[in-house]
Amino acid sequence: MFKLNLKIALRNLWKNRGITSINVGGLAIALAAFILVMMYATYETTFDKENPNYDNIYVVGITYPEFKTYYTAAPFAKAIKQNFLEVESVGLIKESSFELTIKNGKKTLFTGKILAADYNAAKILNIQPKGGLVQPSGDVERLTYLSDKSMKTLFPSKKDNKPEMVGFGASNSGITGTIAGSIKNNLHSNFVFDGVSIGNELGNGDNYDMNNYTICLQLKSGTDVINLEQKITDLYQAELLKSKKGKRNDEIKGISAFLDPLSNLHLRPKAGNDTPYKILIALSVLGILILVIACINFTNLSIAQATKRAKEVGIKKVMGAFRLQLTTQFLVEIFMQCFVAIILALILAELILPSFNNLFQVQLTIWDLENKLFWQLPLILLVITIIAGIYPALVLSGFKPALVLKGNFSTSKQSYWLRNGLLVFQFSIAVVFIISLFTINSQLKYMQSQDVGFKTNQVVYIKNLTLFNKPAKMGSVNFEPVREKMLKIPGIQSATVATYIPGGTNGINSYSANGVKANIDFVNVEFDYFETLNIKLKEGRFFSNTFKTDTVNSAVVNETAAAKYGMKNPIGQTITGSGIEYKIVGVIKDFKSQGFEIAVQPTIYTINDPHGDYKTQIMVKIEENRMAEALAALKSQWLQINPKDGEDFRYEFLDELYGKLFKKQEQLQSVFFAAAILTIFIAILGLFAFAKYITNGRIKEIAVRKILGANDLQIFKLINKTFFVMVLVANLISWPLAYILTKKWLETFAYRVDMPILPFTLSALITILLTIVTVTIQARKAVKANPVDALKYE
Structure with a gap:
């Protein structure tokens, strides 16, 4: 059978x-x-699901009134371990903030992600070097491992896993060290690295003013996470009160801790972007x-x-x-x-x-x-x-x-209504995709055409290892001699250095002014920072070599910062932070340094910040028609221009780096474009076959109408009428849904277009036109057929 x-x-x-x-x-x-x-x-x-402790690993985060962060102070890790029995293990990690050069003879490796971890963190995160995880001896020793790919770059013929001596930084730095072996870099993890430096402890000597580590916890099975979260918050507030004696109790109460599971970190971090x-x-x-x-x-x-x-x-x-x-x-x-x-x-x-x-x-x-x-x-x-x-x-x-x-x-009538209903449903989905595609396209065009408040074209970002600060911090050098040498190269209009570049995140610190205390963004810069990026001045002036106090206690703020502190006439007013009373000498117009999804943050710019990060991000503005010539000169002279960075000259164009902020939305545009094409194509396929079936079922009716005098156009209108109505109904059904979805998507942007009407009109025109063309092509054979052939057996 x-x-x-x-x-x-x-x-x-x-x-x-x-x-x-x-x-x-x-x-x-x-x-x-x-x-x-x-x-x-x-x-x-499934990121990090290979970790055997996946379900019990959490990252400690801190919530401030203005933001959330995973960066906290190293001493807090010990405090957690000492106070809570439900915490099985506590580890500290710290990601490198700049690119490190490693050399083996003439072979050079540039590492952008060296992860520093204590021994407990390595165990929690299941970091396994080849040959197994070894605990370093004493508090000073650090065992450094490089990924398999990195090891092959430095030692292409290496067969064993024995330690190797390498040089760090420029060839003339004289700094050497030992690579203990290789380690598998799990690309399917939240913790991706070129190498790992493992020590017994990290952050010795740090205090609660230095929030630059991430704390990982491994909890015991069955732990009440919500209850533990509250207890960790209470502990953190108590530790802050002990360490910051001048801090008011009401300020401390506005700060809390949270626990974010490892499963959240990739897609839905509590202190991050959930766009993925x-x-x-x-x-x-x-x-x-x-x-x-x-x-x-x-x-x-x-x-x-x-x-x-x-x-x-x-x-x-x-x-x-x-x-x-x-x-x-x-x-x-x-x-x-x-x-x-x-x-x-x-x-x-x-x-x-x-x-x-x-x-x-x-x-x-x-x-x-x-x-x-x-x-x-x-x-x-x-x-x-x-x-x-x-x-x-x-x-x-x-x-x-x-x-x-x-x-x-x-x-049956049920089958008739089901067929028509399903066809309407198909086209409704297609219409939603078409409207979404056009709306996404409108927002992207808006983002690409809007004035972001600064100019990235003709600006080159030079990757650099030298630490610049003025006044100089320990281990840092003055940027001015480097700047002067670069400006001698034909085509270079300006040069500067800063702690951060537009397109990334800024530092955050507490500042007081006009009776208001708040956490705001900070960027430590050098002379010509605003001129290099063509940032517009609203009032006052930029930093200048002619004013000696600019390197001591002068500050420039943006419009949002002035509004944050309620300053109507900010020039000459004082803003206090990092133990310094800064005098505001200029106010710049707001610019979208972090793209269109995040509103412009209140930001202060200073040359001197004892608590800020090192200035390593060099930016150079070059004449467009002399770009190649200037870059070639920089490369050939880099060892003389910036001796501590050495002979390795690397650069990227700032407009390309800033353009990465649009990457996710461009992905979404591509996805909806493919989805709209696919849904329309599949719907048209079904419509084509369905129109053939309907037309074949009405061949005799068409023949009789033609004999009675109906012309081709009248018959085409007759056949198209049913399908036209169905597609029109599909549009009317889908418009409210498309409006709600696209409006919610647009609301994820701080700066966006108004809800456009054009996509709704275009969706109707496209689907109706495609329907008429598809049905007409299919019906043409029946309309052009000889009526005698259809009726000869009657």
């Missing part, structure tokens, strides 16, 4: 190969997209909706084919076939189509994967057991067979033999 049903299934599929191809092709395209989305979702939601999570949710919803549309196509076309199978069902029932047997037969046919669709989908996904990996900066592969496709695909095959096939199978197997064999069969 099974063999017979299989033969019948194959014959039917071949006989209706046009509809079969549309069914299988549309489903394969949707499945390919869904497979890629599943792989990406699996990858994004939103993109993952959007991508997952898109993948599911595209697959649903394809399943709707399948269901719609299968029901539309019902009349062709009616007599077959009638004869089988007369011959004694049960409904369950017929249902099974039809489900087998549908299963075969779905199976072929999955094979084609895997081929398509493999072809698209390189572009997908490039867009999302990942390295996914289909043929990897870790992506879980080996069990997900069979489950998907079963689910789509049931979703796409169960209703058509029940409809087909439920025909009454007496009626169909008399020729009185017609599909």
